[in-house]
Amino acid sequence: MADKIPKRGIWSYEPAIRWEDALVAGNGSHGVMVLGDPIRDTIIGNHCRLYLPQGNSHKIPNLAPYLKETRKIIKQEGYDKAIQFQYEKAKELGYQGLTMSDPFHPGFHLCVETEHENYQDYQRSINYQTGELHVSYKAGGQTFNRRTFVSQANNRIYHLLSPGNYKIYLQDYQHDKLKQTSFQDQNTLHTHFDYVYSSGGYDVMIRIESEQWTQLMNKTGYQIMSTSDILIEMQITPYHSLHSRQITKKPFHTINFSEQFEKHQLIHQEKFQRVELKLTSDEERLQSIDDIVIQAKKRHTISPVLLEKMYDAGRYMYICSSGELTPNLQGIWTGTFEPAWSGDFTFDTNVQLSIAAALSSNLLEGLEGYFGLIKELLPEFRENAQKYYGCRGIMAAIHASNTGKHFHWNEEWPLHFWTCGAGWLAHWFYEYYRFTGDKLFLKQEVIPLLKEIVLFYEDFLVEDPDGMYRFTPSYSAENGCADNATQDIAVAKQVLTNLIQACHILNISSDEISRWQDMLNRLPPYQINEDGALKEWLDNKEENYNHRHFSHLYPVFQSREFNERSQPEWWQASHVAFKKRLEAWLLNENGDTTSTHGRMHTALCATQFHMPELVEEVFQLLVKNNCFYTSLMMSHYDHQEVFNVDGNGALPQVIHEMLVDCSDGRLILLGALPASLTSGEIRGVRLPGQIMVNYLHWDLVDEAIELEITSDIAQELEIYLPLFKEAMLPNTYVKLEHRKREKIKINLQGRVN
Structure with a gap:
C-alpha cells in the first residue's frame, strides 16, 4: 500500500x-x-x-420606465425609499421576489x-x-x-x-x-x-x-x-x-x-506539472493529511508541507473543474440537491477568485470554458440591461446557472443596482491577451465584449452639472448603496482603458476612440475620507469597514490601476482603507462573518502592499479555523461549513504574487514572502507581458536568489525587491547584499522564430 x-x-x-x-x-x-x-x-x-430547474418564473420585471423616477427618489429621499419603490413596482409587474438560480x-x-x-x-x-x-x-x-x-x-x-x-x-x-x-x-x-x-x-x-x-x-x-x-x-x-x-x-x-x-x-499530469512549488522534502510530503493538519495547528508559523499541498490542491481543483464550463461555487462536485447559494456561478467575487490563478498557472485552456460560459449568457445579460435600465449592451447577473437573467434581488439585497459585473468578468478576456499576446483573440473576442459593456455605460451614466459622470443607482457589492461606488468607477476605467489600448494595439482607427477617451476623462476621481482612507462610495454614505468584500480596492488587487509611485496619494489612501478593513473585519473576533473569499482578497491585497506577515496570518487562519476538508477543498465559513472552492482557485495566485509578480514595468521578486518560508523554489509561472518564470529559487539564510525567465517579446523590466531594497544584481543571479542599488534593470530579447 x-x-x-x-x-x-x-x-x-x-x-x-x-x-x-x-x-x-x-x-x-x-x-x-x-x-x-x-x-x-x-x-x-x-x-x-x-x-x-425549479419551475420559477424567469420573467425580468420591466423597470426601465421607472428609472427616471427612481433616480429622483434617490436624490430627494435616499436609497431606502428608492429600493422600496423599485421592489413594489417589480411586484406589480409580476416579479416573484428574490429567487435563487437553479x-x-x-x-x-x-x-x-x-x-x-x-x-x-x-x-x-x-x-x-x-x-x-x-x-x-x-x-x-x-x-x-x-x-x-x-x-x-x-x-x-x-x-x-x-x-x-x-x-x-x-x-x-x-x-x-x-x-x-x-x-x-x-x-x-x-x-x-x-x-x-x-x-x-x-x-x-x-x-x-x-x-x-x-x-x-x-x-x-x-x-x-x-x-x-x-x-x-x-x-x-x-x-x-x-x-x-x-x-x-x-x-x-x-x-x-x-x-x-x-x-x-x-x-492530466502534463497539465499539473506545468508549474511546481517546492517548500519541503519528500519525507514530509508522504505524511497523512490528518497528521500534517494536526502538526500545522501546533505551529505559530506557516507549515511549508501543508501550504505546498494546499497550493497543489488549488491547481488540481482547477484542472478538474474547468474546460466545458468554469468552476462554480463547488467546483464540479456536489452530493446534495440543496447546495448553499445553489452552488451556482456567483459573479460578484466567487467565480473571479476561482479562476484567479488560471493564467499564472499556465492552464490557459481552462479559460475556454469560462469564455464560453460568458458568451452563452450574453443574450440574457442584454435583456438585463434593457429591462432594468433601458440600456443597450450588457449587464451581468450576480447569480447564474441555467439562465443569466437577473432575478436575485429584493429590498434587503438590491443586487440589481450592481452594474459593474460585466466589466469585472471582462477582466480575464483582456488578461488572456496580456499573458499570451494573441491578437486574433483580442480582435474577435475582447474588443466586441468591451464594446458591449461600453454601450451600457453610454446609456446608463448621467452627467453632473460639472460634466462629470454619475453612477446612480450604484452598489458596492453586498455592503450597501450610494451613488458612485468606487468599484463602479474603477471597473469602468479599466473597461474603457483596455478597449482604447486594444484598438491602438491592432491599429484600429475609429471615431469611437475619441468618444471613449472623453468618457474616461469624465469619470469622477476617487475620494479620500476624513480617516485618510479611500472611500467606498463617493457620496456621503458612512463607511462600513466591518465587511468581507473588498470591492473598493479593485484598483489594487485586480486592475492594478495605480501603485505607490504612479499615484502615491491614492495608494496610501487605499492602504489606510485596507487596514481599516483588517481592524474591523479580518482581525476582529466580532467581525460580521467569516469568509474564505474575504481572506483571499485580503491576501491578494497584502501581496500588493508587500505585507508578508499578513499573508502568513491569512494562511494560518485557514488552518486554525478548519477551513478545508480532507481533500483540501475549502469551506466558505470556518469549521468546515459550506463546501466552496473559490479559495482553492485564489490561493495559488496569492503564492505566485508573493513570490514573483509583474506590474507597471517591474518584475517584483519575493514581494510578500513570509520570513518563515526561508527557502524554496517554483517553476513554470506565467506572467503578463508573455513572460515565463522558468525557475525561481530563494534562500534567506544565504541571502541569495536564482532566477531564470524568458519572454516572447523584447522588453525592459526593472527588478524590484520591496522587502530587500539593498539587493544588487550580478550578471548571472540576484544576490542579496547590503549595498544600496536604487534600480536593477534587465533586458529581455524575446524569442527568435
Whole structure:
C-alpha cells in the first residue's frame, strides 16, 4: 500500500462520512466523489451541466420606465425609499421576489456494499499529479483496492474493484422535480432522468465488467462475484430537450483499466506539472493529511508541507473543474440537491477568485470554458440591461446557472443596482491577451465584449452639472448603496482603458476612440475620507469597514490601476482603507462573518502592499479555523461549513504574487514572502507581458536568489525587491547584499522564430 501514497496529493487513514469529505476528481465535464467505508462506499457522479430547474418564473420585471423616477427618489429621499419603490413596482409587474438560480445537483449515487465489517489498515488518497483516487484496506487476510479516475481522454468515469463479492446498485433519488426511469440491459444500467420543470434532463450509463453478476430483485443493480478485477464505467449525458437527446451506447469491446488510465494520466499530469512549488522534502510530503493538519495547528508559523499541498490542491481543483464550463461555487462536485447559494456561478467575487490563478498557472485552456460560459449568457445579460435600465449592451447577473437573467434581488439585497459585473468578468478576456499576446483573440473576442459593456455605460451614466459622470443607482457589492461606488468607477476605467489600448494595439482607427477617451476623462476621481482612507462610495454614505468584500480596492488587487509611485496619494489612501478593513473585519473576533473569499482578497491585497506577515496570518487562519476538508477543498465559513472552492482557485495566485509578480514595468521578486518560508523554489509561472518564470529559487539564510525567465517579446523590466531594497544584481543571479542599488534593470530579447 505504501507505493500508492502520493507525494503530490493527500492521503488519510479515516473514512469519509459525509460527501464534503469525499475524495474528488474530474475532467472539466464530469466530476466524481468517493466516500464511505469498506462496508458501504458511495460513488457520486457529477456533471458541469446539471442544474435542476425549479419551475420559477424567469420573467425580468420591466423597470426601465421607472428609472427616471427612481433616480429622483434617490436624490430627494435616499436609497431606502428608492429600493422600496423599485421592489413594489417589480411586484406589480409580476416579479416573484428574490429567487435563487437553479441548483447544481448530483447525477447519480452508486452504492458499493461488502461484508467486510472487520477491516484493517484503511487508507484513501487523491493523487493530484495523476488524478487518481485510491482506497485500500485489508479484510480476511486479503488486500482490497478501489481505484477511480475521470478520464481526460474519453470523458468517462472509471472505478476498479479488487476481486471479491459486492452488491452494486443505483440509488433512487425520489425527488419531486426529477423523474427517474431505470432499466438493466445485461451488464449495463441505463437511467433516464427527466426534469419536471423543463424539457431537458440527462442519461446515465453504468457498465460493469465482471466474471459473474446477477441482477438484484429489489434494487437497480447487481450482485457481483469475481476472482478478477471488476471494472465499472460511468457516463452522464445531459440534454436540453428530447429532440437533442443522444443515448449513450455501450461499447462492444472489453475495457482495459490500465490502458485507459495511462491515456488519461498523460493529459492530466502534463497539465499539473506545468508549474511546481517546492517548500519541503519528500519525507514530509508522504505524511497523512490528518497528521500534517494536526502538526500545522501546533505551529505559530506557516507549515511549508501543508501550504505546498494546499497550493497543489488549488491547481488540481482547477484542472478538474474547468474546460466545458468554469468552476462554480463547488467546483464540479456536489452530493446534495440543496447546495448553499445553489452552488451556482456567483459573479460578484466567487467565480473571479476561482479562476484567479488560471493564467499564472499556465492552464490557459481552462479559460475556454469560462469564455464560453460568458458568451452563452450574453443574450440574457442584454435583456438585463434593457429591462432594468433601458440600456443597450450588457449587464451581468450576480447569480447564474441555467439562465443569466437577473432575478436575485429584493429590498434587503438590491443586487440589481450592481452594474459593474460585466466589466469585472471582462477582466480575464483582456488578461488572456496580456499573458499570451494573441491578437486574433483580442480582435474577435475582447474588443466586441468591451464594446458591449461600453454601450451600457453610454446609456446608463448621467452627467453632473460639472460634466462629470454619475453612477446612480450604484452598489458596492453586498455592503450597501450610494451613488458612485468606487468599484463602479474603477471597473469602468479599466473597461474603457483596455478597449482604447486594444484598438491602438491592432491599429484600429475609429471615431469611437475619441468618444471613449472623453468618457474616461469624465469619470469622477476617487475620494479620500476624513480617516485618510479611500472611500467606498463617493457620496456621503458612512463607511462600513466591518465587511468581507473588498470591492473598493479593485484598483489594487485586480486592475492594478495605480501603485505607490504612479499615484502615491491614492495608494496610501487605499492602504489606510485596507487596514481599516483588517481592524474591523479580518482581525476582529466580532467581525460580521467569516469568509474564505474575504481572506483571499485580503491576501491578494497584502501581496500588493508587500505585507508578508499578513499573508502568513491569512494562511494560518485557514488552518486554525478548519477551513478545508480532507481533500483540501475549502469551506466558505470556518469549521468546515459550506463546501466552496473559490479559495482553492485564489490561493495559488496569492503564492505566485508573493513570490514573483509583474506590474507597471517591474518584475517584483519575493514581494510578500513570509520570513518563515526561508527557502524554496517554483517553476513554470506565467506572467503578463508573455513572460515565463522558468525557475525561481530563494534562500534567506544565504541571502541569495536564482532566477531564470524568458519572454516572447523584447522588453525592459526593472527588478524590484520591496522587502530587500539593498539587493544588487550580478550578471548571472540576484544576490542579496547590503549595498544600496536604487534600480536593477534587465533586458529581455524575446524569442527568435
